[in-house]
Amino acid sequence: MTAAVTYEHIKTCKQSGARLGRVHTPHGVIDTPTFMPVGTLATVKTMSPEELKAMEAQIILSNTYHLFLRPGHDIVQAAGGLHKFMNWDRPILTDSGGFQVFSLAEMRKITEEGVHFRSHLNGDKLFLSPEVAMEIQNALGSDIMMAFDECPPFPAEYEYVKKSTERTSRWAERCLKSHARPQDQALFAIVQGGMHEDLRVQSARDLTSMDFPGYAIGGLSVGESKQLMYEVLDYTVPLLPENKPRYLMGVGSPDALLEGSIRGVDMFDCVLPTRIARNGTTMTSQGRLVVRNAQYARDFGPLDPECDCYTCRNYSRAYLRHLIKSDETFGLRLTTYHNLHFLINLMKNVRESIMEDRLLDFRDEFFDKYGLHNN
Numbered sequence: 001m002t003a004a005v006t007y008e009h010i011k012t013c014k015q016s017g018a019r020l021g022r023v024h025t026p027h028g029v030i031d032t033p034t035f036m037p038v039g040t041l042a043t044v045k046t047m048s049p050e051e052l053k054a055m056e057a058q059i060i061l062s063n064t065y066h067l068f069l070r071p072g073h074d075i076v077q078a079a080g081g082l083h084k085f086m087n088w089d090r091p092i093l094t095d096s097g098g099f100q101v102f103s104l105a106e107m108r109k110i111t112e113e114g115v116h117f118r119s120h121l122n123g124d125k126l127f128l129s130p131e132v133a134m135e136i137q138n139a140l141g142s143d144i145m146m147a148f149d150e151c152p153p154f155p156a157e158y159e160y161v162k163k164s165t166e167r168t169s170r171w172a173e174r175c176l177k178s179h180a181r182p183q184d185q186a187l188f189a190i191v192q193g194g195m196h197e198d199l200r201v202q203s204a205r206d207l208t209s210m211d212f213p214g215y216a217i218g219g220l221s222v223g224e225s226k227q228l229m230y231e232v233l234d235y236t237v238p239l240l241p242e243n244k245p246r247y248l249m250g251v252g253s254p255d256a257l258l259e260g261s262i263r264g265v266d267m268f269d270c271v272l273p274t275r276i277a278r279n280g281t282t283m284t285s286q287g288r289l290v291v292r293n294a295q296y297a298r299d300f301g302p303l304d305p306e307c308d309c310y311t312c313r314n315y316s317r318a319y320l321r322h323l324i325k326s327d328e329t330f331g332l333r334l335t336t337y338h339n340l341h342f343l344i345n346l347m348k349n350v351r352e353s354i355m356e357d358r359l360l361d362f363r364d365e366f367f368d369k370y371g372l373h374n375n
């Protein structure tokens with residue numbers, strides 16, 4: 001049986017150990033390391049598929065939990081699946097809903113069977129489990145599905161993280177058993193274990209023994225310091241097979257994308273660029289720039305002089321400030337376009353630096369200009 005998703009290793013950076021690769025999926029190839037724009041409700045907020053292609057987005061994310069609640073996965077399935085529903089013919093990855101249930105839903109009760117919770121929209125009593133999460137993602141038709149897991153809160157008692165991680169391994173096995181179309185959709189497992197090396201080793205051992213086509217590192221970017229996150233990555237990434245994609249969930253500030261790539265991570269997602277764009281905060285080559293600030297009222301230069309994106313080629317900081325202050329939707333679109341392009345372009349530079357065996361130099365140059373502390 002041909003696997004739906006395969007990883008092709010291109011080369012390893014001699015200076016950093018980062019790796020250049022390609023993830024082959026039924027809807028196209030993804031050059032890695034890559035940043036994946038988040039499209040929670042079947043849209044990358046305010047962007048059209050054409051604009052996402054223009055900025056060279058290779059893959060986008062969507063959300064099992066949110067689509068389960070609204071419009072319902074049955075409607076998406078009746079529309080012909082998520083690709084058709086949102087007019088996106090490139091790869092789609094969906095999260096399993098685990099994280100969202102624990103972070104969004106009220107009145108949730110976790111059992112071995114699954115999670116009972118109330119919808120954060122209308123209070124309806126709902127239930128998510130490995131089997132239900134797989135049924136929903138099967139209906140959505142995503143190219144990459146995530147196993148149903150619990151992302152333990154941070155901080156959390158060692159015993160709680162141990163019990164939760166062991167249950168996540170049992171849930172992963174149940175996901176595998178209820179995987180209806182492995183030749184069309186790849187199921188990635190999610191390594192947990194909190195900030196404890198022994199639990200990370202146990203989680204990776206459990207999951208890699210079940211031979212998934214790809215592995216995510218979960219349970220990070222949940223409030224821990226970046227240094228602690230990098231420490232956990234240092235001992236967790238090497239536990240994962242070299243010939244499979246590695247996805248670090250929920251990570252997307254420029255410094256974390258660089259440090260994660262250096263540690264061998266291939267895929268990243270984060271709501272940061274789209275979320276901060278909506279209040280007029282942008283990422284530029286000189287660091288963060290809050291374009292709604294008064295100092296830009298008469299600044300007729302581009303948002304980022306080093307950027308060649310649609311926003312920076314055609315509009316000024318003064319115009320963007322005016323639109324954002326006036327709550328004009330076009331303003332949100334222009335800042336969102338730029339922020340997504342910024343991270344997608346950053347990852348293009350990361351891939352080029354790996355090709356030239358100089359990713360550590362690139363990271364240092366980037367931090368000198370961007371500024372280490374204003375991510």
Ligand SMILES: CNc1nc2c(CC[C@H]3O[C@H](OC)[C@H](OC)[C@@H](OC)[C@@H]3OC)c3nc(N)[nH]c(=O)c3cc2[nH]1
Pocket residue numbers: 038039040061062063094095096097098099100103146149150151152190217218219220221222249250251269271
């Ligand atoms: C921020 N730190 C962060 N985000 C973690 C997400 C969610 C990623 C999710 O984060 C938003 O949902 C809330 C995005 O929607 C807004 C989702 O995009 C579709 C995205 O799904 C991949 C995790 N998801 C699972 N299943 N397991 C995790 O351990 C985990 C850890 C995360 N840390």
